[in-house]
Amino acid sequence: xxxxxxxxxxxxxxxxxxxxxxxxxxxxxxxxxxxxxxxxxxxxxxxxxxxxxxxxxxxxxxxxxxxxxxxxxxxxxxxxxxxxxxxxxxxxxxxxxxxxxxxxxxxxxxxxxxxxxxxxxxxxxxxxxxxxxxxxxxxxxxxxxxxxxxxxxxxxxxxxxxxxxxxxxxxxxxxxxxxxxxxxxxxxxxxxxxxxxxx
Amino acid sequence: xxxxxxxxxxxxxxxxxxxxxxxxxxxxxxxxxxxxxxxxxxxxxxxxxxxxxxxxxxxxxxxxxxxxxxxxxxxxxxxxxxxxxxxxxxxxxxxxxxxxxxxxxxxxxxxxxxxxxxxxxxxxxxxxxxxxxxxxxxxxxxxxxxxxxxxxxxxxxxxxxxxxxxxxxxxxxxxxxxxxxxxxxxxxxxxxxxxxxxx
Numbered sequence: 001x002x003x004x005x006x007x008x009x010x011x012x013x014x015x016x017x018x019x020x021x022x023x024x025x026x027x028x029x030x031x032x033x034x035x036x037x038x039x040x041x042x043x044x045x046x047x048x049x050x051x052x053x054x055x056x057x058x059x060x061x062x063x064x065x066x067x068x069x070x071x072x073x074x075x076x077x078x079x080x081x082x083x084x085x086x087x088x089x090x091x092x093x094x095x096x097x098x099x100x101x102x103x104x105x106x107x108x109x110x111x112x113x114x115x116x117x118x119x120x121x122x123x124x125x126x127x128x129x130x131x132x133x134x135x136x137x138x139x140x141x142x143x144x145x146x147x148x149x150x151x152x153x154x155x156x157x158x159x160x161x162x163x164x165x166x167x168x169x170x171x172x173x174x175x176x177x178x179x180x181x182x183x184x185x186x187x188x189x190x191x192x193x194x195x196x197x198x199x
Numbered sequence: 200x201x202x203x204x205x206x207x208x209x210x211x212x213x214x215x216x217x218x219x220x221x222x223x224x225x226x227x228x229x230x231x232x233x234x235x236x237x238x239x240x241x242x243x244x245x246x247x248x249x250x251x252x253x254x255x256x257x258x259x260x261x262x263x264x265x266x267x268x269x270x271x272x273x274x275x276x277x278x279x280x281x282x283x284x285x286x287x288x289x290x291x292x293x294x295x296x297x298x299x300x301x302x303x304x305x306x307x308x309x310x311x312x313x314x315x316x317x318x319x320x321x322x323x324x325x326x327x328x329x330x331x332x333x334x335x336x337x338x339x340x341x342x343x344x345x346x347x348x349x350x351x352x353x354x355x356x357x358x359x360x361x362x363x364x365x366x367x368x369x370x371x372x373x374x375x376x377x378x379x380x381x382x383x384x385x386x387x388x389x390x391x392x393x394x395x396x397x398x
Contacts, residue, residue: 003292005265011250014243018228027289029217033247034254034263041251044213045244048232051210052240055233064233066204090226093202 008034060131062107062124064089072096072104079103081138085128085157087111087145095143103141106131111149112156120156128157132164139167146173207233259330261306261323263288271295271303278302280337284327284356286310286344294342302340305330310348311355319355327356331363338366345372 004012008030015026033041057063058070061083065071072078072092082103086092087110095101110123131137142157144150154170161168173191175184184192203211207229214225232240256262257269264270271277271291281302285291286309294300309322330336341356343349353369360367372390374383383391 003295004288005254005263005269007246007250007253007265008263011246014246017243019231020224020227025219027292028219030250031289032218034250036251038251041247044216045247047206047210047213048240048244048247051206051229051233052235052237054206055204064204064207066206070204089203090230093226096202 057107057109057124061105062109062127063092063105064107077102081136082141083128083131083137083139084141084143086143087123087150087153091143103139108144108153111144111153113149123153125157125160129160132161132166137164137166139169142168142170146171256306256308256323260304261308261326262291262304263306276301280335281340282327282330282336282338283340283342285342286322286349286352290342302338307343307352310343310352312348322352324356324359328359331360331365336363336365338368340368340370342370345370 011030011033012023012026015021015029016023018026021029033044036044054066055064058065058073059068060073061070063070063072067074079102083106084095084101084103085106085108086095087108089107092105092107095105106124106128108123108125108128110118112118112120112123128140132140140157140161142154144153158168158170172195173188174195175181175188175192181189210229210232211222211225214220214228215222217225220228232243235243253265254263257264257272258267259272260269262269262271266273278301282305283294283300283302284305284307285294286307288306288308291304291306294304305323305327307322307324307327309317311317311319311322327339331339339356339360341353343352357367357369371394372387373394374380374387374391380388
């Protein structure tokens with residue numbers, strides 16, 4: 001049963017397709033948009049089509065960008081010899097927020113996941129190999145998530161990159177800053193113990 | 200600092216303007232849209248502009264509609280003598296879901312709220328008076344929310360409609376079905392006691 005005008009229902013349906021947006025929230029968002037000034041609604045729609053049309057992946061690091069090379073790859077101040085491999089563009093943003101990493105990135109756009117039928121050829125591994133072969137990369141930091149698929153992808157990459165004779169590192173495991181020991185799982189605690197350092 | 204391509208940032212900004220959508224969720228939604236097939240993104244944008252352009256208020260009940268008269272007002276099977284007055288189009292949907300109410304609605308599009316500078320002339324009260332004067336309305340059910348502003352609006356309307364000599368009712372107060380008595384506030388419980396019925 002539809003209780004709203006057809007175009008309102010269509011709008012609610014579209015919002016409800018978004019991840020994590022249920023029917024009620026979709027309703028709330030749709031009514032918000034209906035109450036917007038016409039120009040604001042136009043701008044919102046324009047942002048969707050605009051972003052979808054203009055965004056593609058950087059030739060080099062595969063991150064999403066509007067230009068041929070992304071701002072990070074085209075910045076001469078960055079250290080091109082160090083490449084941080086991440087699964088997702090959002091991870092690049094996470095690293096950039098630290099303001100600590102000065103190297104370049106490589107975005108895989110996924111992790112190897114046999115259960116979801118995602119093999120090594122479905123993510124941007126070929127482009128990574130090509131970069132390492134062509135550019136003077138000295139270190140590859142594998143920064144996939146510390147979950148099953150991220151670990152498997154890291155292992156696979158480490159083996160694949162070994163013949164290049166470059167440094168291959170993985171992010172340190174340990175207790176998160178500000179965490180409480182009592183709430184930390186045993187695996188993390190074991191890793192933190194293994195990785196302990198002299199003070 | 201912007202960590203994403205400009206058009207991606209624009210899209211995230213637009214999502215973040217929606218009510219109840221924070222920056223992180225906006226990011227997630229924006230990336231979802233970027234991963235949609237082009238046609239789906241187009242359809243989403245189209246739904247926004249389409250709904251915003253075609254939706255207006257029903258001549259009679261002021262509910263949102265695509266046509267001159269909304270489907271409820273133009274349905275001859277509905278009882279035009281009973282008008283249920285609600286604050287918001289979403290409230291119409293709530294009543295329609297019960298499948299119990301056979302009358303028509305009147306959507307005020309707000310409640311009287313001196314704190315927010317919303318007076319009786321800012322909501323669709325004039326249209327309600329006109330309807331009662333012109334059509335053969337026998338009963339007005341005031342179904343504004345049971346909060347301060349909803350109550351004040353109900354009181355105001357009741358006084359305003361008195362001269363018409365028609366039946367003016369308000370929704371019953373009481374304990375919600377499935378509720379637990381221990382969690383119900385005293386005011387509601389008092390009202391439930393006052394409104395008790397013979398079994």
